[in-house]
Amino acid sequence: EAEQGFCPLDEASLVAYIKATPALASRLGGALDSITIREVGDGNLNFVYIVLSDAGAIVIKQALPYVRCVGDSWPMTRERAYFEASALREHGRLCPDHVPEVYHFDRAMSLIGMRYIEPPHIILRKGLIAGVEYPHLAEHMSDYMAKTLFFTSMIYNTTTDHKKGVAQYCANVEMCRLTEQVVFSDPYRVSKFNRWTSPHLDKDAEAVREDDELKLEAAELKAMFIERAQALIHGDLHTGSIMILPKVIDPEFAFYGPMGFDIGAFLGNLILAYFAQNGHADQANDRKAYKKWILKTIEESWNLFYNKFVELWNKHKEGNGEAYLPDIFNKSDLLSLAQKKYMINIFHDSLGFGAAKMIRRIVGIAHVEDLESIRDANKRALCERATLNCAKAILKGRRQYENIEQLSIELTENT
Ligand code: ADP
Ligand code: SR1
Ligand code: MG
Ligand code: MG
Ligand code: MG
Incomplete structure (x- = not known):
């Protein structure tokens, strides 16, 4: 060098x-x-x-x-x-x-x-593989997501300050392009970087590349990822970027992007952990109770995020933020309607991005230890196929969900 x-x-x-x-x-x-x-x-x-x-x-x-x-x-x-x-x-x-x-x-x-985040604190993904319950995880991660996303959005900031931040992080374009390639492009085309459990998932990977509806949805999310400078997002908020206290590490992909990319990374990786549990179940532990805990954590993480974000919005509604000006959003029912619309959009974005991130972990370059550590290839392929089918359904049907409980009921029924 x-x-x-x-x-x-x-x-x-x-x-x-x-x-x-x-x-x-x-x-x-x-x-x-x-x-x-x-x-x-x-x-x-x-x-x-x-x-x-x-x-x-x-x-x-x-x-x-x-x-x-x-x-x-x-x-x-x-x-x-x-x-x-x-x-x-x-x-x-x-x-x-x-x-x-x-x-x-x-x-x-x-x-x-x-x-230094010292032992016994470990990477969350490792704890999820070991089957450890973290009763405060949803509380803490919703706190992190609500604060980092709300306070870097235009709900809180002037457009002048917002654009200063956007300009600074715009230069992280090479990292964004890496994500564009490995999350939104490569899984949907033949690429020398892609891999999957083969031959078990050969047909499944091909089906992803030939699913026009899926490709349209992935392209829509890709455009949102590139165009929507909503808040200063972490950019790689999977369960390997969280060390349980929790502390969030590794924001090298940070830029002003869609909030749902962070929330979806976290929720999508919890869903990956959920689908991997069948591969970790053994005679000593069938992991059924643990799967319930993961679903409860998914529900609480979103619901607490929602409440905390809206709470911050209400607290700062007379502040400098220029997205929803106080003299325009001057009636409480109008403000609460604006908040509902804003939050349902973030919810659907989060589901879409979460699903896209699940798909890339099955058929793209970078896999996750949750599934990779299932040594029996037949068993692993079954878990991966279930994950992939779930992710495809979420990516296509994300706008139909009215709340997170609907998703967790579906996950319970299908596994
Ligand atoms: P990369 O960008 O290559 O993914 P990470 O920042 O995720 O690197 O760090 C890789 C690993 O290093 C983590 O999985 C964790 O085990 C360890 N690590 C990183 N930061 C810390 C820290 N502050 N304290 C303790 N361990 C850390
Ligand atoms: C070459 S892809 C490497 C992946 O690891 C990082 O943590 C990001 O998730 C990236 O997509
Ligand atoms: Mg990392
Ligand atoms: Mg990193
Ligand atoms: Mg990811």
């Missing part, structure tokens, strides 16, 4: 980097001779180091100029680290309880130093 000021770090050079960086050294209590470093990146894109000393701990994340899970044949801008650090700071300001603190950001090095 010839670019000025950048070099990919390894365990040894990271020690030297930390010693030369007071904002990081101080977090380790100055006990720099006792440092141990472990690379733990299990994501698709970046390198993540846990740095421990006798007196403290930090996490260092570095973006290299390519997609990690593919290799240097897929170049990718290191500027993603800048957008990740910016979104961590912005979302952290709006929702400090659920975002890790950024200690240090080095744009030339594409490097972020942040709070």
